[in-house]
Amino acid sequence: MTRKEQKEERKKAILMTALTLFVERGYYDTKITDIAAAVPMSTGLLFHYFESKEELLLELVKMGAAGTKMASQETEYPPEIFLTGFLRQLFSYAKEQPWVFNMFVLMGQVRRAGMPEDARNLALSVDAVDMTAKLIEKGQKAGVFHEGDAGLMARCFWASVQGIMEEMAMDKSMEAPKPEWIIAMLK
């Protein structure tokens, strides 16, 4: 393994550790020393890989943004099927791919006030509301979703999902809800 690869591995390890801690304890309550200790490495070395705590967060949000874009692609599936499947997969990640799950939760948290601006703006720029609104309109035309401002419905839909994901992040033993419960909000 070349040194460059090694360095990439190490960076990834730091990012994953930080991601877990940020989601478990929150950004501000996670100290740089905590991250370093958990990797583990010295605090000094961490700054060899990342310029600052903010940059570390930004890097994570960049990854999350890439993932969000992927997931926001257009789809041919009927709206209800697509959204149900999406949720089913998302919830299953909680146990099977905590990494993806944590990333989703982090993206939502960073979108809120009180987070470093760079990261926040990036997170805000990639949310899936627009894409979902279109999907909802399609569903409304097909008569499977109820009437109403599709943009508002999409926003509430994702806000709900975010709320539930954070609840699950807080209590790992919590079961996931049935995707249908949440889809029912739209029907």
Place this chain on the structure above:
Amino acid sequence: MTRKEQKEERKKAILMTALTLFVERGYYDTKITDIAAAVPMSTGLLFHYFESKEELLLELVKMGAAGTKMASQETEYPPEIFLTGFLRQLFSYAKEQPWVFNMFVLMGQVRRAGMPEDARNLALSVDAVDMTAKLIEKGQKAGVFHEGDAGLMARCFWASVQGIMEEMAMDKSMEAPKPEWIIAMLK
């Protein structure tokens, strides 16, 4: 007005200012100096009224806890009617009584990891999940709500509401959803 009353007024002013800022910018991003400047008063004086930033938060959460208990009383109303009415009122507060609205949002935020322990524990001790679970069971027996673990349903219900309330707190111009959309999660 006696001095004691005056002092109480001042305390209340500080609390309300802090509440607004905590919800608008988040606890950690709200500096003691920001609160003092917004009241307005000197930073030194603020410590004449509250021992620390944490105590200030705790005081707010105590108020919120009292309110939550009140709102968690048993009810004779049919479950669906009660919950719909509750949500309608809650959402209407966003414009009409920002104070109550902010308090609700803060309570939810404080319940999460990464908040000072005292406040967090208090907030966790008063949530409305149990009461709602009972209500949901009642609704299930009456056949108006779908089957499923009532505790989990209640948790998801409140998590969704919290998510939506935070979205509304972030963008004051956002419209409130129809309570029925959220109740549909249970039907």
Place this chain on the structure above:
DNA sequence: TATTTCATTGAAAATAAATTCAACAAAAGT
């Protein structure tokens, strides 16, 4: 093997935020 480059440490410096405090002002009580 010698030399250069990169990885690593932990303690010191810098920064940021909370908290204290000495001094003064205003109000209340005598």
Place this chain on the structure above:
DNA sequence: ACTTTTGTTGAATTTATTTTCAATGAAATA
């Protein structure tokens, strides 16, 4: 009017946390 208590300020101090850095060890290259 005078004395005491309470309110007020803002700069100085303390505390918490991030960030730098000089020194050392390990790996790559010649």
